[in-house]
Amino acid sequence: MSIARVLAVARRIAQGFRRDERTLGLVFVVPIVVTALLGWVLRDQMDATVRVAVAGAIADQAAQSRLETIAAESGIDLEVRSLGLNASIEDVRAAVRAGRADVGILIPIQYGGPPAVQVVTEGADPAAESGMMGALQMLLLRAFEPSGSGLLNGPPTFRHETVYLSPDADTLDVLAPVFLGYFGYFFVFLLTGISFLRERVGGTLDRLLATPVTRVEIVLGYSLGFGLFATLQVIVLTLFVLARIDVPAIGPIPAFTIGLDVQSVGNPVLAFFVALVLSLGAVNLGVFLSTFARTELQIIQFIPLVIVPQGLLGGIFWPVDRLPDILQVVARALPMTYAVDGLREVMLKGAGLGSAVVQGDLAVLAGIAVLFVALAAGTIKREVA
Amino acid sequence: MSASAAAIEAEGLHKTFGSIHAVDGIDLALQPNRVYGLLGPNGSGKTTLIRLIAGLARATAGEARILGTRMPSRPMLRRIGYMPQAEALYPELSVRENVAFFARLEGAVSNDAIDRVLELVELGDRRGTPAMHLSGGMRRRLSLACTLVHEPPILFLDEPTVGVDPALRVQFWAHFRRLAAAGTTILVASHVMDEADRCDELLFVRSGKVIARGTPTELRQGAGTTDLEAAFLHYAGLDAEGRPLVASEP
Structure with missing residues (x-):
């Protein structure tokens, strides 16, 4: 074992690097550029407007404006459009499939009992959609609060379906x-x-x-x-x-x-x-x-x-x-x-x-x-x- | 284009790389049926001259013509065989596959022609061997086979016999002579003086200029010597103690 020979090998490598600016750049600059890019992508994601198509009991003017108000208070950018009081679940699915809405919500008009909320999403991006679902449930729960001027009374039940993949796609x-x-x-x-x-x-x-x-x-x-x-x-x-x-x-x-x-x-x-x-x-x-x-x-x-x-x-x-x-x-x-x-x-x-x-x-x-x-x-x- | 008896012509060819004059005003008129030798030390401009004439590089000034067509000309490349100094072979391909590849690029060439050229360079029994497993001399022979397979009327050979053993070198030259006798124009670059004697005519090149030309006998007589190496030194203006021919240019 000769230290001199080990050093000779190490020195040879350092000498080679000195003449190879591109590799030096790779070692020092590229990791920073890539990390910066990743940071930019992650931190500056734009809050996209969530486009919601509503149908049934939630489709009237009062309910819509209440939903938008609560969303604005929660800092969620919501764009609500009504498919009409009489729209069916098929109409909701069609709106999502055609890309006119990110989420479709149907609350059938009924008398008595807790409202059964049907939510329709695209299903092409489970991670993003589960986040969106969480926010929506919170919004709707607030809108239904019996103490306030809720839309309907009673705790709602949620049923989630997707247009493309099954809702439990990973x-x-x-x-x-x-x-x-x-x-x-x-x-x-x-x-x-x-x-x-x-x-x-x-x-x-x-x-x-x-x-x-x-x-x-x-x-x-x-x-x-x-x-x-x-x-x-x-x-x-x-x-x-x-x-x-x-x-x-x-x-x-x-x-x-x-x-x-x-x-x-x-x-x-x-x-x-x-x-x-x-x-x-x-x-x-x-x-x-x-x-x-x-x-x-x-x-x-x-x-x-x-x-x-x-x-x-x-x-x-x-x-x-x-x-x-x-x-x-x-x-x-x-x-x-x-x-x-x-x-x-x-x-x-x-x-x-x-x-x-x-x-x-x-x-x-x-x-x-x-x-x-x-x-x-x-x-x-x-x-x- | 004027019809001309010369197969290869050059008029006032110049090629500069920055401040270096690699080819510095060369005129040529080379006839069919002859083997021409381009002799000079490394760095004297032999390879650059060949690349200019073959149309692989563009001249700074002057022009080169092959069979009356001004170079560079892509159609004319089919009629040229160019053997570069460094073997340009595909190491993963077998001997026969290498030759067949270049044959196809040159246009339809029969299987017979491929087998014939492999026998000529004595690689017939190695046809299935990958090029990466060949010795240096065998790679040289394979490179020559790739150059000759489409039987071009114009041949540029850049140091074709480097690393080839003496017995095979004799056979190479016998074949070059046969090709010349059949009408081929051959220009061979070399710095090996014993090869020079096998050429019909020699061009001594130094610093991008042709410093002397003639048959080997004429050049020896003109220099008053019996040996071509001494003749080169004479024309280069160097005495017998001058730098060896293989030394690099300063």
């Missing part, structure tokens, strides 16, 4: 479709970035350019080649997310389950297609960014810049329209935002290819993929096209 049911797109994107980006960097550094790209191949041909070939792997990856991941295979106990090995058994309301093939178009964008992003790296380590260093912001801002954990204004603009420029939206539309809400939302998401994702084909081809230096 967070995994909502996140799983999104992870389909996210992990596919992540690995495809890393794979192509490193692979194309090897072409640039290893001299094969230069050698390719001494053949009649065009730059766009190279980039499209990459898209197709890695697209094949992205396809297989997304297929396997989709199957794992949706499947449930129960393996019985064999000898000392206890019974276990393979797959997450997540329910997809919509067509899994369409969900797969959304994730695939997202992945094709990742291929070309990898080719594009490989210009700005000299080593494989530097490709890895793009992760905090490419992958982390998309995870924070893409609508995976927090809805895009609750983000601070500036971050909303950023989020609208990220492919992940559209993929998350599309995947949720399909898998949670059962949207088909005919849905305008899904079409819009696919169009934006395809546009981004095409844009990066052009950008990637542009990064290949050549004297002739």
Whole structure:
């Protein structure tokens, strides 16, 4: 054991770092930037107006204004619209399904007995909705207070139903479709970035350019080649997310389950297609960014810049329209935002290819993929096209 | 474009990188059926000159033409074989897969052509070996196979025999001679003087300029010496005690 040799190794590492500003930046600047971004997202969430559609006993003018007053006292921004005294639970469901309201409340007009409150929510975001439910129950309880000028007498009973998923869906049911797109994107980006960097550094790209191949041909070939792997990856991941295979106990090995058994309301093939178009964008992003790296380590260093912001801002954990204004603009420029939206539309809400939302998401994702084909081809230096 | 007998032409080619004149006013007219040797120390501008002529880099001034077409020209690349100094191979692909890949990029090339070129570089029995498991000399041979597979009429070979053993080097040169006899124009960059004698005509390059040109015999006679190394030193204005040819430029 020689201290001098240990020190020689340590010194060599410090000397290498000194000439690699980018790694120094990664070590000191990026953690701060990412933490700041996370802090910004968490602290400056906008209090979105909760849009409530009311029907039945709660739908008259007096009840509405009382509800709004109590909400304002509690600091909740409530926008109440009436579906009418005679609206049915079907009308309430339709309002929520069409996105005209975040919450629908029906209190059937009845005589005697405690009011039976029926609450309808979308069901696409259990975490946010359970918070909203809590606030609503509190509001309604106050509105029903027998001592005050309550709307009705007696403690109300609540029944919660959701338009899309079952009310007891867990967070995994909502996140799983999104992870389909996210992990596919992540690995495809890393794979192509490193692979194309090897072409640039290893001299094969230069050698390719001494053949009649065009730059766009190279980039499209990459898209197709890695697209094949992205396809297989997304297929396997989709199957794992949706499947449930129960393996019985064999000898000392206890019974276990393979797959997450997540329910997809919509067509899994369409969900797969959304994730695939997202992945094709990742291929070309990898080719594009490989210009700005000299080593494989530097490709890895793009992760905090490419992958982390998309995870924070893409609508995976927090809805895009609750983000601070500036971050909303950023989020609208990220492919992940559209993929998350599309995947949720399909898998949670059962949207088909005919849905305008899904079409819009696919169009934006395809546009981004095409844009990066052009950008990637542009990064290949050549004297002739 | 004027029809011209010369397969490769250059007029006043210049290439500067910042304040460095890598190629400093070179004129050429190279004929088919001949092997030309580009001789000079490392850093003398041989590789840059080849890249300018082949259209892989753009000249600061002057122009290069191949078969009468001004370079850079993408269609003309199909008629060029370029073997770079460093092997540009895909390490995960097998020997045959590497050759087949470049063959497909050059246009449809038959399986026969691929097998023929593999036999030529004596890698026929290694066709399934991944390139990463080849020795340095074998990688050089594979790189040559990738260059020759589409049978181009114009060949640029940048130090093709580095790391190739003497017996195989003789076979390489025998094949270059056969190709030249069949009408190919070949430009070989080298700093190995014993290879120079196998060329029909030599261009001595130093500091981006052609300092002498002629057949090996003419150059020896002009310098009044029997040895090409001494001839180079003579034309470079260095005495017999001058720096060795392989030394880097200052």
